Amino acid sequence: MISNKEIAAIFNLTxxxxxxxxxxxxxxxxYFAAAQSIKNYPVPLATLSEDEILKIKGIGKNLLPKVMEIIRTGDLEFLHRKAEKIPDGILELLQIxxxxxxxxxxxxxxxxxxSPGELLYACYENRLVDLKGFGQKTQEKIQKTLEFYFQNKHKFHYPAAFEYALEIINFLKTKYNLEQIEITGVLRRKCETVKHIDLLVCSEQEVIIENLDFSPIPVNLHYSPPEQKAFRQLITTGSQQHLEKLHLKGFEFAETEEEIYAKNHLPYIPPELRENLFEWELTKNQHPINLIEEKDIKGLVHCHTVWSDGTNTIEEMALAARDKGMEYVVITDHSKSAFYANGLSEERIIQQQKEIKRLNDKNLGIQILSGIEADILPDGSLDYDHNVLQSFDVVIASVHSVLHMDKHKATGRILKAIENPHVHIIGHISGRLLLSRLGYELDYDKIFDACIQNNVILEINANPMRLDIDWKQAGKAREKGVKFSINPDAHNAEGINHIQYGVNTARKAGITPDNVVNCLSADEFKNAIKK
Ligand SMILES: [Zn+2]
Ligand SMILES: [Zn+2]
Known part of the structure; x- marks a missing residue:
């Protein structure tokens, strides 16, 4: 029997x-009034006659058939018909x-x-601060609610899962007096989203752990006696398809993973690469793989400041980048079509470039380059003329609007941007938001060829919600000889830390420092992107 609360919920949603x-x-x-009085009605409506229901406040002749339908079927056809006109993501937002x-x-x-994902991203980009009826406080609240919402939706962005893993390791070490617990599985392979945490507990005997219910992510505990640690680590890290290509029998007591790979006549394969995709080609000649590391990045490319939708000034971003060991920073605020992000008009570009010059004259210990994140308009053109585009050291071209295009149109749009003689880098190429928005489809082969022909660099957007270009595509681009720039797309100083996630993506794609332009010094970087 349907409860009053359930009937009320359907009326409310309607x-x-x-x-x-x-x-x-x-x-x-x-509908709202009826929902209210149904919810508070002391007797279950499902036990009443039509006449009795008609006497309830707020339920007139119009709504009565709907109440009866819900009691009969548990559902309301009228609601479905109306809801069809609304994107699913919007309905999802209503639940928040x-x-x-x-x-x-x-x-x-x-x-x-x-969709909720787009809204969360909008919070990160401060879109709600100036929206009538919202503001900073509301934005913060919505952001928190949404983060919670996503954490509860079975899958997690890598950084959240990693944080939980550290907390759980800490808990287990303290409570059960365990010394050796390692992250393994998907998380060790640094996959961009994670469903569960795998931990390898190394101890003499199996420990009974009562419950880890407090963890929002399911935890798989694997046990290993100390002398089998390397072997168990390899096995639990996966991937399954990677392991199937290895000889593992008889290596249970190997001292290190390196030893097991060596016995397979392979150099050590870092966990990120163990996806049965790029590792075999990369180890063909048996040389060790020199994957990129975070410390190889010398330039902070792609960040926003108070000039558009960032929260720090140019100087603050520059100093933060310097303190993270960067030699140069490329300021790339939004362009004028991004009105929602306070994109730069031609006049403000002149002012900003003056400001950059003033700061460079101050010798901050880091070189500041003038850049822009120019919108790729639906027809593939950019939103400034030649003279303006020419005034920048670096032009990143990105799609921010009209995201729903078919493969052919979307590819044409990006190709036109790549062929634009002013474009150096294509930003977040697919427009995806992990766990909430699939990117538009693209003909990547054509795009990679065009990048090489036009000396255009592909961004690996390091924001953990984007990680765009996807690592599988990035690996194919690398094989073709495309160059990359690992960019945090930072909207505040803290956002610079996202570079590490872009590095994870690059490593999964088998990328080495010589594939990445912002591993170069400032002069070499400028040279490498030259048209
Ligand atoms: Zn962007
Ligand atoms: Zn950006």
């Missing part, structure tokens, strides 16, 4: 959907606490946000 569809406010209100249909509608209409 009211919300009608609000989103801009239906007659009186009609909308009648504290938003409500009016706010969802405003976000949809004014910022084009159609």
């Amino acid at each position: 009211g919300e959907v009608l609000t989103l569809l801009d239906e007659n406010p009186f009609k909308v209100r009648s 606490k504290g938003l409500g249909p009016k706010k969802v509608k405003q976000l949809w209409q004014e910022l084009g946000i159609t």
Whole structure:
């Protein structure tokens, strides 16, 4: 038997959907009012006759058939019909606490946000701060709610999973007096999203661990006697397809993973590469693989400042980059079409370049280059003319609007940007947001060829919600000879730390420092991107 609460919830959702569809406010209100009185009614409606239900406040002749339908079927056809007109992501947004249909509608209409992931990203980019009825506080609250929401949706972005893993290791070490616990599995392979945490517990005897229910991510504990640690680590790291290509019998007591690979006549294969995709080709000649490391990055490319939607000044970003060991920073605020991000007009570009010159004259201990993240318009052109584009040291071209294009159109759009003589780097090429938005499809072969022909560099956007270009495509691009720039797309000083996730992606793609332009010194970098 359906409860009053459940009936009320369906009425409530109907009211919300009608609000989103801009239906007659009186009609909308009648659904909310009915929901309210049904929820509070002391007797289950399912036990009442039609006449009795009609006497309940807020349920008139119009709504009665709907109440009866819900009691009969547990559902309301009318609601489904209306909801069909609304993107699924918007309906999902309605489920998020504290938003409500009016706010969802405003976000949809004014910022084009159609899913929780897009909204979270908008929070990270400070889009809600200046939106009427929102502001800094509301943005922070929404951001927290959404982060929680995503953590509860079975899959986790790599950094969140990694943090939880560290917490759990800490807990286990303290509570059970365990000394050796290692991260293994998907997390050790640094996959971009993670469903569960695998930990290898190294101890003489198996430990009974009561429960790890507090962990929001399921935890798999694997045990190993100390003398089999290397072997167990290799086995639990996977991937399964990688392991199937190795001879493992008889190596249970190897001292190190290196030893097991050596017995397979292979150099050590770092965990990130163990996907049965690029590792065999890379180890063909038996040389050790010199994958890129975070310390190889010398230039911070792609960051935003208070000039567009960042929260730090140019000077603050430069100093933060310097303190992280960078030799140069490329400031790339948004271009003028990105009005929602306070994109730069031609006049403000002149002012910003003056400011950069002033700061460089101060000798901050880091070189500041003038760049832009120019919008690729739907037709593939950029939103400034030649003279303006020429004034930058670095032009990153990125798609930020009209994200839903078919493969042919989207490829044509990107190709046109690559062929633009002013473009140095293509930013976050697919537009994906991990766990919430698939990118548009692209003909990557054509794009890689065009990059090589036009000396255009592909960004590995290091924001852990993007990690775009995907590592599988990045590996193919590397094989063709395309160069990369690992860019944090930082919107504040802390965002510079995201470089590590871009490095993970690069490592999974088998990328070495000589494939990456921001591993070069400032002069070499400028030279390498020259048209
Ligand atoms: Zn961007
Ligand atoms: Zn950006």
